[in-house]
Amino acid sequence: GRKVKKIMVGTNLTSVVEFILLGFSDLHNFQGFLFGIFLIIYVSILIGNGLIILVTKVFRALHTPMYFFFGNFSFLEICYTSVTLPNILTNLWTHDRSISFLTCAIQLCFLLILGSTECLLLTVMAYDHYVTICKPLYYPLIMSHKVCVQLVVGSWTTGIPVMIGQTYHVFSLPFCDSNKLDDVFCDIFPLLKLACSDISVIEFSVYVVAVLFVMTPFILIIRSYVKIITTILKLPSNTGKYKAFSTCSSHLIVVILFFGSATITYSRPKSNNSGRTDKILSLLYTIVTPMFNPMIYSLRNKDIIEALKKLLQWLGSSSI
Numbered sequence: 001g002r003k004v005k006k007i008m009v010g011t012n013l014t015s016v017v018e019f020i021l022l023g024f025s026d027l028h029n030f031q032g033f034l035f036g037i038f039l040i041i042y043v044s045i046l047i048g049n050g051l052i053i054l055v056t057k058v059f060r061a062l063h064t065p066m067y068f069f070f071g072n073f074s075f076l077e078i079c080y081t082s083v084t085l086p087n088i089l090t091n092l093w094t095h096d097r098s099i100s101f102l103t104c105a106i107q108l109c110f111l112l113i114l115g116s117t118e119c120l121l122l123t124v125m126a127y128d129h130y131v132t133i134c135k136p137l138y139y140p141l142i143m144s145h146k147v148c149v150q151l152v153v154g155s156w157t158t159g160i161p162v163m164i165g166q167t168y169h170v171f172s173l174p175f176c177d178s179n180k181l182d183d184v185f186c187d188i189f190p191l192l193k194l195a196c197s198d199i200s201v202i203e204f205s206v207y208v209v210a211v212l213f214v215m216t217p218f219i220l221i222i223r224s225y226v227k228i229i230t231t232i233l234k235l236p237s238n239t240g241k242y243k244a245f246s247t248c249s250s251h252l253i254v255v256i257l258f259f260g261s262a263t264i265t266y267s268r269p270k271s272n273n274s275g276r277t278d279k280i281l282s283l284l285y286t287i288v289t290p291m292f293n294p295m296i297y298s299l300r301n302k303d304i305i306e307a308l309k310k311l312l313q314w315l316g317s318s319s320i
């Protein structure tokens with residue numbers, strides 16, 4: 001049972017079998033309040049992104065590569081938040097902060113895989129905008145349905161072997177000092193902090209993987225946008241410029257949100273004691289994009305607004 005496990009951990013003789021996610025445990029009086037806030041956030045992420053998936057699947061006008069990628073991206077956002085938020089909610093509700101070794105490993109693995117998918121899918125979407133604006137005549141040729149499916153499947157699968165390897169590497173480290181993870185979910189750096197052996201090799205491999213799966217996509221996205229913006233600036237009419245830019249501005253905002261919050265989260269100084277701000281930041285990074293993604297697209301995109309209107313009308317009329 002749980003008691004036995006804790007005694008074993010407490011004596012330091014055996015290695016850790018479960019972790020305690022400290023989370024927001026210092027905010028004793030606000031557990032219910034936090035539960036409410038996170039529940040609202042999670043439900044709004046599910047509804048917002050769920051609606052986007054629905055309209056991109058149902059409406060023929062949205063059966064284009066751009067919305068195919070976008071629908072899949074919304075699906076990814078649901079998966080991504082479902083790795084962390086349900087667990088955070090349960091912990092707040094039950095006041096039980098323990099997480100088994102295996103659950104923690106699975107959580108980290110999915111977090112890494114879906115994180116890499118997110119970077120790659122955002123790159124695919126940037127490439128799609130690049131072809132739309134810079135090579136419009138070749139668009140149907142380049143973005144055939146087969147290519148779109150291949151790009152999406154590639155985004156989902158490329159990270160899998162690498163991230164399973166990373167997770168295996170992290171969890172084969174000896175954890176013997178403490179099992180108290182000072183975070184709200186099993187993230188890689190808080191875990192490395194607890195390891196009681198040399199972590200320089202794995203730290204190096206984390207940076208290599210970050211360069212491959214975060215930096216490279218980011219550079220490719222920037223490159224696409226440099227080309228997109230130079231092309232737009234050369235367009236003769238202002239309406240043309242406006243139309244072209246409004247196509248990709250939603251995506252650009254999502255890119256800035258995602259990479260911006262990720263950079264803020266991971267570039268904070270490692271040495272200082274991670275406080276409440278750090279935890280809020282690490283949550284920010286996992287929650288902000290999924291939450292604002294549907295809003296940004298629905299507020300800025302006429303096709304999506306039209307489709308949502310039709311959907312709501314249909315729902316309204318069928319419920320009467």
Ligand SMILES: *[C@@H]1O[C@H](CO)[C@@H](O)[C@H](O)[C@H]1NC(C)=O
Nearest residue numbers: 053071072073075152153156
């Ligand atoms: C998104 O793509 C993945 C990988 O191809 C697939 O498994 C998933 O069902 C897709 N989701 C949606 C909503 O299209």
